[in-house]
Amino acid sequence: MDNRAIGVFDSGLGGLTAVRRLQEIMPQERIIYFGDTGRVPYGTRGRDIIIKYARQDVAFLRQFDLKAIIVACNTVSSVALDLLGEENDIPIIGTVEPACRRALRETKNGRIGVIGTVATVRSGAYERRLTAERSPLALTVCACPLFVPLVENGRVSRGDIVIETVVREYLTPLREAGVDTLILGCTHYPLLADVIGDFMQGVTLIDSGAEAANAARTQVEQGAGPGGTQYFVSDDPQGFTQLAGLFLQQPAAGEAELVEISRY
């Protein structure tokens, strides 16, 4: 038994897709979530700024007595996970390794696709991890920079010509490469599962945030309960509830508190 909480953070609210999974599979855990809504998005930014922001996010969470931190942000997981692991004495669980492990279990033809932000793709983290585990593999990796703003504007539905056009444009190379497994390498992308699934018929979609939550279950000693989640954001706690519902697929239990993150 370990009754300490699990910290979870993301550049914004996409990481709530990981929280949702955590709440399902480890309902007895206390979760502290921080979403850096005052500086979102990270995926368009340079490496040094991403590292700086990630360290501040961890420093904020470390004020609580935690048994692990889930980096529910593929951009940070791709760019700064090793560094955060070295700097902290509790497990820092990212999205990349669990998502890769799952993709390697799922693929039949050894053709795996990865989609993510510009920073995630530029980092090469997914290719490094996948090819370190198994080689040869046929990998196709594509940045999808418009997916985050489209999701945040609710453009996630079948029949919306805007999202369908962008999905077709970004994912055509993946379809042409014949991938049978596609890693959704950004915690916003599960909200596009319908539209992506329609275009990538028969392809297994890997939800990287959910896989990070699954990894936590195997790596972290269980709590005794009762579970519960506290939410913190760096901008506009009033706006939190509406957008959070989108990612949690149910109303967030409780309000979010405001954090001045640049102080950390």
Next chain:
Amino acid sequence: MDNRAIGVFDSGLGGLTAVRRLQEIMPQERIIYFGDTGRVPYGTRGRDIIIKYARQDVAFLRQFDLKAIIVACNTVSSVALDLLGEENDIPIIGTVEPACRRALRETKNGRIGVIGTVATVRSGAYERRLTAERSPLALTVCACPLFVPLVENGRVSRGDIVIETVVREYLTPLREAGVDTLILGCTHYPLLADVIGDFMQGVTLIDSGAEAANAARTQVEQGAGPGGTQYFVSDDPQGFTQLAGLFLQQPAAGEAELVEISRY
């Protein structure tokens, strides 16, 4: 003669549309530009964070010996201009008042449209200014939250179904209202002038950044030259050159220097 420089800032690089105009009409001026690329965008954020960021942007620029600051960001101009004006002993020139003045000169039928970010629209700054100058007016104000990410991803061309669909969606209420004048209340939007112009046939488009530059010419004592522009950003100076060319419509003369803006 006043040889001090003019400071210009924006949440990102959209404010370079104002710099371009300044360089045309006041070629003898020294310009110091700061783009807060490490925290862009502002237009989706809450009021308190926008004010905090704007004060830091001004504090950075005030390190230089300036004769005026142009707030080449409609979000900051809408939310924080009065405050910044009170806190500084040099003219702080925003986009809202000059754009409104121009729109009132241009309109024949008294029906004016305004488009901007969510924060700009929520502030009500354009309505307040326009109706203070003339009443009655028929105003139609619409937030266009996807325009900034679409512009930053280069989706600005005629024939691009994504931008054409979003333009039609956002601007239909303005066309139905019969506006004859449309204020582009965000310094990113002039890059969409072709697509917006096609949809809003016969409507006069007002470039708020250019109008702010025009206002500076009347309010600021001239420099003796030689002119020149120094660029500062809070993220990724390497990435600056490419995106800057989009807004300046010519290569930026010179590199950008990195600023750690959260220190100010």
